[in-house]
Amino acid sequence: MALIEVEYLRKEFKRQKRKDGFWPLMKSLVHREYEIKTAVENISFTIDRGEVVGYIGPNGAGKSTTIKMMVGILVPTSGIVRVNGLVPYENRIENARRIGAVFGQKSQLWWDTPVIESLRLTKYMYDIPNDRYERNMKLFNDVLDLDEFKKVAVRSLSLGQRMRADLCAALLHDPDIVYLDEPTIGLDVVVKERIRQFIREINRERGTTVILTTHDMADIEKLCSRVMVVDHGKLMYDGNLETLKNDFGNxxxxxxxxxxxxxxxxxxxxxxxxxxxxxxxxxxxxxxxxxxxxxxxxxxxxxxxxxxxxxxxxTEIEQIIRDLYIHLQQQGTPVSAREEALI
Amino acid sequence: MRLALYREMTLNSLRTSLAFRSEVILFLFGQLLRLFVQVYIWRALFANSTELSSQSGMITLSEMITYSVVSTAISVFATNDVIFRVSRKVSSGEIAMDLIKPMSFRSVLFCQTLGVNVYRILFELLPLMMVSLILFGVHLPTLANGLAFLGLVVGGLILNFLITYAIGLIAFWYILVWQVNTVLDGLIRLLSGAFIPIWFFSDTLVKLSYFFPFRLIYYEPIAVFLGKTTGWANLLGLFAQQLAWIVGLLLLQRWMWGRAVRRLVVQGG
Amino acid sequence: MRFLKLYARFIPIYFKSKTEHGFGFYMDFVGFALNHVVSYFVIWALMSRFQTINGWNMYEVMLMYTLNMLTFGIAAVFFFFQMTDVEEDVHMGTFDSLLVKPINPFVHMIIRAFGHFFLGDIVIAVGMLVFCFHKLGLSLDFGSAIAFIAVLLGGVLVQAAFIVISGSACFWLVRSRSLMNMVLFGIRDLMDYPVSIYGTVLRGVLTFVIPYAFVNFYPAQLILNRNDDALFASWLPYATPAVGLLLFAIGYRVWNAGLNRYQGTGS
Missing domain, CATH: 3.30.70 (Alpha-Beta Plaits)
Structure with missing residues (x-):
């Protein structure tokens, strides 16, 4: 059985129309107009245990919305999400026990507390047994090198340090799945490489399923066995990196x-x-x-x-993706190498 | 053209204020609520008596209600967030950006405050006055007193702006602007006559109130409005006091600003 | 209970990180406290001229003010900054982090911060409570002490409920902070003087619709043994704990409705 099943997933948002000018402004005091925006449109896929999936697409394509539905933060307008056989938004807390999440530039650690204390709180929050906590801390420390800043308050960490701390916190409880939203954004090459190495190791040694969104194609190339491309809320490509390269890296x-x-x-x-x-x-x-x-x-x-x-x-992967986006804009039809797999 | 720039700044600030419907309604509601509370308190305090003795002779309940209405009207304009705007800019270092703009930081702030005030006349003062006239009935001043009142209110508001601006500048040296603001709010609440007219104060408190400029923002203009202060000599005396405080504060600010800029340059922003 | 265990872990860490700010940390206590000192002065200035308001003397009015401050202070320690944090999180898009943790977000919201600001208020309030009790010649025997604590807790729950309800507005409104301020520092100010000074409609609203009267007016009636100016029903003061529990339950439901709305089921 697949670990994550997503079928005909759809999410709509209601947005207020913004107005300019004095009179339209006055009018908006009384009456407001809304428009419906579809962020995710009939997306279907399955992900198996141990896969590392790159979920990519231009800004505002619907990546984060999909991930938030998989995590249980957002409730789909229609369609099905099942993770570990559970519907995330109905069993959010149960689901939360088995997943880890890092959302880009927003830290989930306690802002004013030193890293080590923050991690210890995570331990209590997830009921991690002592020995497992110690073991994981030691292991993660080797790769992420947390020691150098473990006594510093989260708010005064550099971006790279914070991302390392966040990654550690997200994986301490040995989750089945880890969702990484832009894990390498704004980081320097050395830290990026370190984080990639960490993700690779976690995936290899524990079989943790990794789902990551990124704009850095090197992340995709070095980590992902499978790529999903979304644009305008639609899944445009789903297949392995090699096929993508063959089809668009010609x-x-x-x-x-x-x-x-x-x-x-x-x-x-x-x-x-x-x-x-x-x-x-x-x-x-x-x-x-x-x-x-x-x-x-x-x-x-x-x-x-x-x-x-x-x-x-x-051809560099950036170029491939750029070509793919251009192709998508011209054609507007999905290119799916996994079409059969879905049926 | 300088004036066009100032006008745009004022309009822009008005636009920002309008963008939030819920706030427009809430502020109005808040002002009305405060007024209601004051009116009820005075009604309860007057109990069955029609007038009470005070430092300014006998005061009737309806005069007290007028006092509360006018005080609320002034507070509509006197409430501003200048302190926090200044201190936020100082602590974020954003103030350096304002130094390179071709108008003085204080003028920018003054325009913004003015813009907010235009919006307040439309959405707070007018509705407030309508409700008050319908529900409570307000005394109207004689023409001479009314004009003097308007002049004193304008003077009082400038004074108020300068005081808050000066306090905001403290952020250059002292981080705890918030606490200083609390002290200031407290002093205004107690000694300006915004709530309790100084004519109901004990002698000691009356004396204390003369050490601060706050009575010139609320109490004195309202006393003029109600005809408790009359005569050229008295009115001119009030204007002279306002002027003296304004000049004093301007001097204080020039000195503070000079030191602040030097400090800014030294620290490199 | 797991929640209490977590909380016990969290508080020392919170204080350790806060006290590192040094001087500023201690000044936090002073800020609100100054405000209250001024308020007592205003009451003093007013009451020393007028003696009574609706039959309540200066110390009775001060007692009312103190009860409002004390119950709010206690509730605010656990809810005020916690709810403003939520508002900030919702606007910054960082609220998600509460939803990916294996713990009830309401509990998480409470335990991740601590309103040390309000400890200063509580200290002043307790001091003033003793002062007013002394001036009014009140003393508590065992039975009345229990009753006093019960109504006080009821008042705390009412205050907490209003913080949670008005704070939860951030799930619906863009600028919910003004609503929160309006309720907590506007409407609540109505209670600084006895509710009996208001008209029947307002008294009714403050008793049955926005039952702020239960944070100080009804408890004060009970403490001062004032049966002469009972409003609506003479047993209302005794209902304070029940009103607190009911309102807090409503507050929790509003919070949950807000969460649902945030997750996109509400609209």
Whole structure:
């Protein structure tokens, strides 16, 4: 049985229309107009134990709303969410025992209390037995290095320290699932790497299911076995990272250094190669790797120029996602590699 | 044009105040409630007597009710959050941003307060006065006293603004502005005549009230309104007192501001 | 009980972190206290000129004020900043953190803060209570002491209920703080003088609709043994504890309705 089941999930919000100008303002004192906004529209998916899922999409796409429904904070307008066989919003407290959550830049630790005290309170709140608490603390300390700031009040921690403390607090009770909303936002490279390592380890050693939203594609690349893309409240893509790369990462880039300046060639262009930035003897070429092989291009060039050096660059994940978003905007239809799995 | 800038600032502050319907209604309700309480208290205190002796001769119940109505009307304008606006800006360091704007921080604040006051005339004072006229019946002053009253109220409000602004500036040196504000509120509550007219005070309290400017904000203008203070000499005396306090406070502020800016520059904002 | 155990863990930590602020922490006590000192002065200034208001003398009026302050102070220690925190959380979007914890959010709300601000009020109130009792020549035997504590607790519950109800407005209104201030520092001020000075309608409202009269007027009637100015029914003072429990239960339901609304079921 799947750990998380989501079927035809939908969430609508009622928003007040804002008015500008003096008279409309006066009018709004008496009468207010509302509009209904659909934040999540008929989303369905299942997540199995031990998966690490990247839940991505542009700002306001409905990521947080979906997660809040999975956690039990929000009640769906319609549709079903089942986590561990429980409906989260009906059994919020029971559900809360088995999950951990870190919501981006908002700490869930007690603001004025030192980190260590805050963690100890978490222990009591989740009824964590002493030995497990000690064991986890020791383990987490090794990776997250909490010792250096454990006596500092949460409010005076740096962003990176706070995120480490929050992660620790969210995982102390060995939850089945951990929801991470933007866990690496605003952090420096070193801290990011440390946090990724921690998440990887937790997932590998305890089989904790991880669901994370992020704007940092490196998070996706380094952590996620599966990617879900939402836009305008709809699930647009659901599949593994490899498939996503194959479907949308087909544009490859090549940089060639030649002895003589490279002349643009109609022949190459007809083969499907586009010329990018050219400076002195270095030339950039882009092409669809599904329609033309890099060796064909290199062979063609080497027959005509003396090549000093060349690099083939795979498309970066950012570019893939950007392409996907653009594709979605043009098409407006979901691309699902998991379509069969859902039926 | 300078004036256009000030007008925009005032309008903008009015707009912000209007944006929240619930607050508009709640404030009105709050003011009415306070007035009701005062009227009921005076009714209970007068019990069966029609007039009571005071430092300013005999006072009737209906004069006391008028006193409460006028006092509430003044409080509509005299209540502002200047202290907290100043201190918040100081403690957040945002004040540095105001220093680089092409108008003085005090003018900005004054315009904002003015904007709030325009809104208060429309949504607090007018409804308040209508209800009071219908329910209680209010004495009206003679033309001369009415004009003098208006002049004194304006003077009193400027005085009030300057006092709160000066207290807000304390935030530069002293963090506990909130407590200082409590003390100030207390002194105003007790010694301005906002609730208990100074004519009902004991001699000691009357003497004490002369050491503070607060009586010039509430008590003196209302006494003029009710015709308890008349005569050119007396009226001019009141204006002179207000002027003296205003000048004094302006000097105090210039001195404080000078030191504050120096401090700001030294600390680097 | 788990809740009490958690609370016992939490309070020392809270105080430890607060006292680190040093001087400011102790000044917190002074702030509200100053306000009350002024209020007593106002009562003194007024009553020394007029002697009685509706048959209540200066010390009786002070006793009324003190009861209002004491019951509010005790309730506020557990609810006031807790509820303003909730309001802030709801507006900042950080309220979610209360909903992802395996504990009733109402309990969590209470235990995560402590209104040390109001301890100063309580100290002054107790001092003034002793002072008024002395001036009024009152003394408590065992039975009346029990009755006194019962009505006091009733009053505390009424005050707590009003804090919770008006604070829960943040789930519906954008700027709920004004409503909270209106109720707690506007309507409650009606009780600074005996309810009997108001007209019948207002007396009725303050007894049956917004039963603030149970925080001091009815308890004071009981303590002072005033049967002569009974309102509505002479047994009303004895109903104080029941009114407190009922109102607090209503407060808890309003809070829950607010939670439902926050979670998107209410609308």
């Amino acid at each position: 544009m490859e880039k090549m940089e060639v250094d030649t002895d003589e300046p490279f002349a643009m060639s109609e022949e190459l262009r007809r083969m499907g190669v586009a010329f990018g930035l050219t400076e002195e003897n270095r030339t950039q070429l882009t092409y669809d790797k599904n329609s033309i092989n890099s060796t064909v291009i290199i062979k063609w060039i080497m027959e005509r120029y003396s090549v000093r050096d060349f690099i083939v660059k795979e």
